[in-house]
Amino acid sequence: xxxxxxxxxxxxxxxxxxxxxxxxxxxxxxxxxxxxxxxxxxxxxxxxxxxxxxxxxxxxxxxxxxxxxxxxxxxxxxxxxxxxxxxxxxxxxxxxxxxxxxxxxxxxxxxxxxxxxxxxxxxxxxxxxxxxxxxxxxxxxxxxxxxxxxxxxxxxxxxxxxxxxxxxxxxxxxxxxxxxxxxxxxxxxxxxxxxxxxxxxxxxxxxxxxxxxxxxxxxxxxxxxxxxxxxxxxxxxxxxxxxxxxxxxxxxxxxxxxxxxxxxxxxxxxxxxxxxxxxxxxxxxxxxxxxxxxxxxxxxxxxxxx
Numbered sequence: 001x002x003x004x005x006x007x008x009x010x011x012x013x014x015x016x017x018x019x020x021x022x023x024x025x026x027x028x029x030x031x032x033x034x035x036x037x038x039x040x041x042x043x044x045x046x047x048x049x050x051x052x053x054x055x056x057x058x059x060x061x062x063x064x065x066x067x068x069x070x071x072x073x074x075x076x077x078x079x080x081x082x083x084x085x086x087x088x089x090x091x092x093x094x095x096x097x098x099x100x101x102x103x104x105x106x107x108x109x110x111x112x113x114x115x116x117x118x119x120x121x122x123x124x125x126x127x128x129x130x131x132x133x134x135x136x137x138x139x140x141x142x143x144x145x146x147x148x149x150x151x152x153x154x155x156x157x158x159x160x161x162x163x164x165x166x167x168x169x170x171x172x173x174x175x176x177x178x179x180x181x182x183x184x185x186x187x188x189x190x191x192x193x194x195x196x197x198x199x200x201x202x203x204x205x206x207x208x209x210x211x212x213x214x215x216x217x218x219x220x221x222x223x224x225x226x227x228x229x230x231x232x233x234x235x236x237x238x239x240x241x242x243x244x245x246x247x248x249x250x251x252x253x254x255x256x257x258x259x260x261x262x263x264x265x266x267x268x269x270x271x272x273x274x275x276x277x278x279x280x281x282x283x284x285x286x287x288x289x290x291x292x293x294x295x296x297x298x299x300x301x302x303x304x305x306x
Contacts, residue, residue, distance in 0.1 A: 009235050013247050016228040018254025021093035021100075023220035024085050025263060030213035033085030034195065034203035040221040041077060041192040047226025048185035059186045060178040068172040069187050075165035077191035082198070083158035090151030092265040097255020098138060098275050099155040101248060104282045105131040106163025114167050127284025134277030140270060147271075180233040188225070245286060249279055 027036045052059065060069065088096050105128055111117035120128075135156070141148040173183060195203075232247070252275055259265035 006235075006239050009231060009239075010246055010250070013228060013231050013235060014250035014254050016224045016231070017247065018097060018251040019258055020220055020224035020228075021084070021088065021096045021255045022258045022262060023216040023224060024088050024096075025093040025259075026216035027213045027220065028085065028088060030208055030210055031217060032202045032205045033082055033089070034198050034201065035205070035207065036085050036217055036220070037078065037081045038192065038195040038199065038203060039217050040081060040225050041188055041195055043218065043221025044225030044229065045185060045188035045192055047222055048181060048188055048229060051226075051230050052179070052182045052185045055179070055181065057179045057182045059182050060176065065173070065176055065178070066186075066190075068168075069183070070190055072165055072169050072173060073187045073190035074194055075161045076169070077188060078194035078198075080158035080161045081191075082195070083154045083161065087151040087153075087155035087158065090149050091147065091155055092259055093263060094252075094256035094259030094265050094267065095138065095147060095152075095271065096155050097259075098252040098271070098278060099135070099152070100159055100162075100255075101252040101275075101278055101282065102131055102135055102156070103159045103162040103166075104248065104285055106160045107166045108163075108285050110160075110163045110167045114171075116167055116171065123284045127281045127286075129281070130284065131278050131281025134274045134279075134281055137277060138271055138274035180237075181230055184229045184233065188229070248282065252279070 024036060031039070049059070060066070084096060084100070087099075091099075108117060108120075108124060108128055112120065139148045139152060176183070235247075256265075256267060256275070260267050
C-alpha cells in the first residue's frame with residue numbers, strides 16, 4: 001500500500017512538472033512570456049502560502065534569510081520561468097523538457113565552481129561529459145535543421161540557473177528552522193515581485209483571451225507550480241532523496257509524449273538518441289549519491305530496529 005502511494009505521488013509529480021512545458025506552449029497563444037510568469041508565480045505563491053497557513057506554519061522572518069530567499073526567488077523561479085517561456089517561442093515543449101533535464105549536470109558544475117563538490121570521480125566525469133554530448137546531439141549545430149537558436153540557448157540558461165540555485169540553497173537555506181513549504185511560499189511570493197518589475201519589458205502587450213490559453217496558465221500556476229512544489233517536499237520528506245530524484249528521469253518522457261500527442265511535435269531519431277544520452281549521463285552523475293543515501297537509510301533502519 002505504501003509503495004502504491006509512492007508511485008502515485010511520483011506519477012502525479014512527473015505529470016505536473018512534465019506537463020508544465022505543454023501549458024507554457026499553449027499559454028503563449030494569448031500571453032507574453034512575462035505575463036505567463038506573473039500569473040504562474042502569483043497563483044503558485046497563493047497555493048503555497050495557503051498550504052503554509054493551513055498547516056499553521058509561519059513564513060520566515062529576518063533580514064538574513066530573506067536576503068537568501070530573494071536570490072533563490074530570482075534564480076529558482078522568476079528568471080528560469082521567464083527563460084523557459086521565452087525559449088518555447090521557438091523550441092518545442094518536448095525538447096524544452098529534455099533541456100530542463102540537464103539541470104543535474106549544471107548543478108554538478110556549479111558545485112565544483114563554488115567549492116561544494118571537491119572531487120570529481122570517474123562516474124561523475126563520464127556522466128557530465130555524456131550529458132553535455134547528449135545536449136549537443138539534440139542541438140545538432142552542424143545541421144541546418146538543428147535546434148541551435150536563441151530560444152534553445154534560453155532554455156539551457158534556465159537549466160544553468162537551476163544548477164546554480166540548487167547549490168546556493170543547499171548552502172544558505174538548509175537548516176533554517178522554517179518548513180520547506182513556508183520557504184517555498186515566501187520564495188514564490190518574492191518571485192512574483194521580481195516579475196512585476198519586468199512587466200514594462202513585455203507584460204503590457206494587449207491580451208487576446210481565449211479559453212485554452214487561460215485554462216493552461218491557470219493549471220500551470222495552481223498545479224504545475226503550487227501543488228507540485230508542495231508535493232515534491234512531501235515526497236522528499238516521506239520517501240527520501242532517492243525516490244524524489246526519480247522524477248527527473250520521468251519529466252522529459254512526459255514532456256516529449258504530451259508534446260507529440262497534443263501539439264503534433266516532431267520526435268526524430270536524433271532527438272530521441274540525445275534524450276537517451278542525457279538521461280544516461282544524469283544517472284551516472286548520481287550513482288555515488290544514490291549509494292550514499294541508500295547506505296545512510298539502511299544504517300538508520302538498522303539503528304532503529306536494534
